[in-house]
Amino acid sequence: MDSIKPTKMDKVVLGVIFTLLVLLVVAIIGPLIYMVVASFMEPTALLNKGLSFDLSDYSLEGYRMILSDDKIIGGFLNALLYSSVFTVITVSVCVFAGYPLALDDFVGRKVIMTLFIITMFFGGGLIPTYLVVKSLGMLDTIWALVIPGAVSVWNIILARTFFRGLPKEMNEAAKIDGASDFTIFFSIIIPLSKPIVFVLALYAFVGHWNDFFQSLIYLENQDKYPLQLVLRRILILNKVDPNIVSSIKEQAELARLSELMKYAAIVVSSLPLLVMYPFFQKYFEKGVMVGSLK
Amino acid sequence: MEKLRYIKNNYWLYLFVLPAVVLTIIFKYLPMYGVLIAFKDYSFRKGILGSDWVGFHHFERFFNAPNFEQLLFNTLQLNIYGLLLGFPVPIILALMLNQVRKAAMKKNIQLFLYAPNFISVVVVVGMLFVLFSPTGPVNKLVVAFGGMPLSFMSEPEYFRPMYILSGIWQGAGWSSIIYVAALAGVDPELHNAATLDGASLLQRIRHIDLPTIRPVIAIMIILAAGGIMAGGGDKAILMWNEMNMEKSDVISTYVYRIGFQQANYSFSAAVELFNTVINLIMLFTVNFIVKRVNDGDGIV
Numbered sequence: 001m002d003s004i005k006p007t008k009m010d011k012v013v014l015g016v017i018f019t020l021l022v023l024l025v026v027a028i029i030g031p032l033i034y035m036v037v038a039s040f041m042e043p044t045a046l047l048n049k050g051l052s053f054d055l056s057d058y059s060l061e062g063y064r065m066i067l068s069d070d071k072i073i074g075g076f077l078n079a080l081l082y083s084s085v086f087t088v089i090t091v092s093v094c095v096f097a098g099y100p101l102a103l104d105d106f107v108g109r110k111v112i113m114t115l116f117i118i119t120m121f122f123g124g125g126l127i128p129t130y131l132v133v134k135s136l137g138m139l140d141t142i143w144a145l146v147i148p149g150a151v152s153v154w155n156i157i158l159a160r161t162f163f164r165g166l167p168k169e170m171n172e173a174a175k176i177d178g179a180s181d182f183t184i185f186f187s188i189i190i191p192l193s194k195p196i197v198f199v200l201a202l203y204a205f206v207g208h209w210n211d212f213f214q215s216l217i218y219l220e221n222q223d224k225y226p227l228q229l230v231l232r233r234i235l236i237l238n239k240v241d242p243n244i245v246s247s248i249k250e251q252a253e254l255a256r257l258s259e260l261m262k263y264a265a266i267v268v269s270s271l272p273l274l275v276m277y278p279f280f281q282k283y284f285e286k287g288v289m290v291g292s293l294k
Numbered sequence: 295m296e297k298l299r300y301i302k303n304n305y306w307l308y309l310f311v312l313p314a315v316v317l318t319i320i321f322k323y324l325p326m327y328g329v330l331i332a333f334k335d336y337s338f339r340k341g342i343l344g345s346d347w348v349g350f351h352h353f354e355r356f357f358n359a360p361n362f363e364q365l366l367f368n369t370l371q372l373n374i375y376g377l378l379l380g381f382p383v384p385i386i387l388a389l390m391l392n393q394v395r396k397a398a399m400k401k402n403i404q405l406f407l408y409a410p411n412f413i414s415v416v417v418v419v420g421m422l423f424v425l426f427s428p429t430g431p432v433n434k435l436v437v438a439f440g441g442m443p444l445s446f447m448s449e450p451e452y453f454r455p456m457y458i459l460s461g462i463w464q465g466a467g468w469s470s471i472i473y474v475a476a477l478a479g480v481d482p483e484l485h486n487a488a489t490l491d492g493a494s495l496l497q498r499i500r501h502i503d504l505p506t507i508r509p510v511i512a513i514m515i516i517l518a519a520g521g522i523m524a525g526g527g528d529k530a531i532l533m534w535n536e537m538n539m540e541k542s543d544v545i546s547t548y549v550y551r552i553g554f555q556q557a558n559y560s561f562s563a564a565v566e567l568f569n570t571v572i573n574l575i576m577l578f579t580v581n582f583i584v585k586r587v588n589d590g591d592g593i594v
Contacts, residue, residue: 010495024387025334025406028463031425032409038424049432090590097314100307107297112311119318121520121574124325124348125566127553129297131331131342132324148321168456217554228416235420236532246530262424266417278405288471 032274038264039063044258062264067259072265074223082215082226083208086146089141091200093150095193098159099185116153144218145208146228155200158287162196163189199287202280206273227269234258234265246256316468326541332564345560352564361543369544369569372530376458377518383466386475389499404474407467419532423447424454447539457533472514476507509530512588520577545569 045057066072100106101113123129129148138144166189174184185267190197212228219225219293233239239257277284301308327342332352334345356362387407410418413442416494426432426446433443446452480503488498534542545565553562 007494013495014393014470017393021390021394021403023402028410028467029406031421031463034425035421036433047429051430061352093313093317096310100304100311103307105300106304106307107300108308112315115315116318119322123322123570124327124328124329125563125570126549127559127563127566128325128328128331129321130553131328131336131559132321134338136320147317151317151321155297156314181304181310185306185310204588206412210412210416212414213531216531217550228414231414231416231420232532235416236423242298244458262420270413270417274409277409281405281408284408289475 024191035266037262039261039267043259047083047259062260063268065261066264066268069261070163071222071225071233072227072268075225075227076269078224079209079226079228082145083205085142086150086208087201087204088202089146090150090152090155091197094152094155094200095159098156099163099189101156102160102163116151116156120153126217133218139218140220140224142224145214149214152204155203158200159196163192166192177235195283195286199273202283203287209273231269233264234261309559310518316585328389329567330561331560331566334560336560336563338468345488348560352561352569356445356565356568361548364540365543365545365548370540371548372454372457372541372544375454376461380462380466381515381518383462384469385507387466387470388507389503391470392477392503393495404467407470409467410464411468413463413464415529415533418460419529422533437449447533448535450538450542453533453541454540457529461529469514472510473507476510477503502579508588512584516577516581516584518574519580 004241034051038046039056039062040060041051042057042059042061045052045054049057101109103109133139133144133148133281159253170188171184174188179187210228212226212232215226215229216232296497331342331345333347334342336342336345336350340346356404391400391403396404407505413421424430428436428443432446437443446456485498490500493501525549527544529570530542530544530547531550534547546569549562549566549569552565
C-alpha cells in the first residue's frame with residue numbers, strides 16, 4: 001500500500017486502468033464462454049437465433065458425436081502417449097545434462113555449453129532435419145515425435161540454474177565419504193530437484209500436447225494422428241469422419257453435423273488443460289522466472 | 295593430465311551429458327551439414343554427398359520466381375506489423391497490472407489473462423473460423439449494425455488483422471509475466487519519494503517503472519527481431535487457403551508446400567536458408583540499434 005494518499009487525478013488514472021483491465025479480461029474470456037455455451041446448442045437454433053436462453057434450443061448431441069468418434073478418442077489417446085513419452089525423455093535428458101554443466105570444475109563445460117547454445121541461433125531448418133529423421137527410418141513412428149526435439153537448450157539452462165542454487169557442501173561431504181557421482185545424483189540431487197523436474201515436465205507436456213506441426217510432417221498413417229491433427233481436420237479442413245456420416249445422405253444434415261461437432265471438439269480438447277492450469281499456475285510462472293534470471 | 299584424471303574420476307558426469315550431446319549432434323548439427331542440399335540437386339537415392347552440385351541455381355530460381363516479391367513482402371509485413379502491434383501490448387499490460395495493489399485481485403486477473411496461452415494454435419484458429427464465419431456471431435453483430443456479412447477467413451485483406459489480433463489475444467497475457475516480474479523489483483521508496491515531490495501516477499510510471507524494465511524490453515525486442523521471418527509458420531499454415539493466399543502466403547507456408555507437398559527438397563531448403571540469413575541480419579541489426587539506444591547493452 002502506498003503510504004501517501006493519491007491525488008484526485010491519480011485516482012482517475014487508476015480508475016481508467018482498472019476499467020481497461022476488466023475489459024481485457026472480458027475480451028479474453030468472452031469468446032471462451034461463447035464456445036462453451038454454443039457447444040450445448042442445437043446448430044440450427046444457434047444459426048438462426050445466436051446464443052439463446054430457451055432451454056429447448058439446447059442439446060447434447062455435439063458431445064455425443066465427439067465422444068463416440070473413434071478418431072477423436074484415438075487422437076486423444078495418441079496425444080496422451082506421445083506427450084507422456086516425450087515428457088519423460090526430454091526431462092531426463094535435460095536434467096541429466098544440466099547437472100554436470102552446473103559444476104564449476106566440470107572439465108569441458110564451456111565446449112559443451114557452446115555446442116548447445118549455437119543451436120539456439122543457427123539451425124539446418126525444416127527440410128534437412130526432416131531428411132535426417134527420414135534416413136533414420138523414424139518416419140511415421142512415435143520416435144519422430146519424441147526424439148528429435150528432446151534436447152531443449154532452454155530446459156538445460158533452467159536445470160543448470162536450479163542445480164547451481166543447491167548447497168555445494170553436501171556434495172563435497174558425500175564425495176569424501178566415497179560416494180560416486182552416480183550415487184550423489186540419484187540419492188541427493190534428484191530428491192531435491194522435484195520443483196525443477198515438475199516445471200520442466202509441465203512445460204514439455206503442454207507444448208507437445210498442443211503441437212500439431214511435428215505430427216503433420218512426420219506422420220502419414222491417420223490412425224497415429226494425435227488429437228491436434230484430428231481437430232485440424234474437423235475445425236479447419238471441415239471434414240467429418242466418414243464412418244459417422246456414411247449413413248447420412250443429405251448435404252444439409254452433413255453441414256449441420258460438422259457445425260455441431262466443432263464447438264464440442266473445441267471445448268473437449270481445451271478443457272483438460274484449462275481446468276488444470278490454475279492449479280499449476282505458480283509452477284508455470286516459476287519456470288518463466290527462473291528462465292529470466294539466466 | 296590433471297584434466298584426464300578428472301574425466302576418469304568423474305566418468306558418470308560425462309555419461310550424464312552424453313545423451314544430450316549425441317542427440318544434439320544428430321538432430322541439430324547433421325541438419326546444418328544437410329543444408330548443403332540447397333546447393334545440390336538432392337536425390338534420396340544418391341544421398342547428400344552423392345547428389346550433384348548446382349551452385350546457386352535454386353536461389354536464382356527463387357529470386358526469379360513470379361511470387362518472390364509477394365512472398366518476401368507478405369512475410370516481412372506480417373511479422374513487422376505483428377511485432378509493432380504486439381510487442382508493446384504485454385508491456386502496457388504489465389504496467390497496468392502493476393497498479394493493482396490487492397494481491398488476490400491481481401492473481402485472479404492474471405489467471406484469466408494467461409488462459410489463452412494454454413489453448414492450442416489449432417483450436418485458436420478453429421475458433422477464428424467459427425466466430426468469424428459468414429453466419430457466425432461476429433457477422434451477426436455486423437449485420438445488426440446494418441452492415442453486410444464479411445468473409446473474414448477467406449478475404450486476403452482480413453488475413454493480417456485476424457492473424458495479428460488473434461496472436462495478441464492468445465499471447466499478450468503470458469508474455470507480460472516477465473515484465474511483471476521485473477516490475478516487482480522496483481523499490482517502493484522511489485515511488486514514495488517521487489509522490490512527495492509531486493509526481494503524478496503517470497509520471498511515476500514513465501520515469502520510474504518504465505526505466506526499470508528497459509533492459510528486459512531490450513532483450514525481448516532483440517529476441518523477437520531474430521525470429522521475425524520465422525514467426526508463426528505453424529499458424530500461417532493453418533490459416534492459409536487458396537482464397538486468401540495473396541496475403542497469407544509467407545515463406546514458411548511456401549517452404550512447407552514446396553518441401554512436403556511437392557517433395558522438392560533442395561528448392562525448399564534453399565528458400566529456408568535464404569529466410570535464415572535474413573533472420574540473422576535482422577537479429578544483428580536490431581541488436582546494433584538496441585545497443586546504441588540502451589547504453590551498450592545488447593545480447594549478441
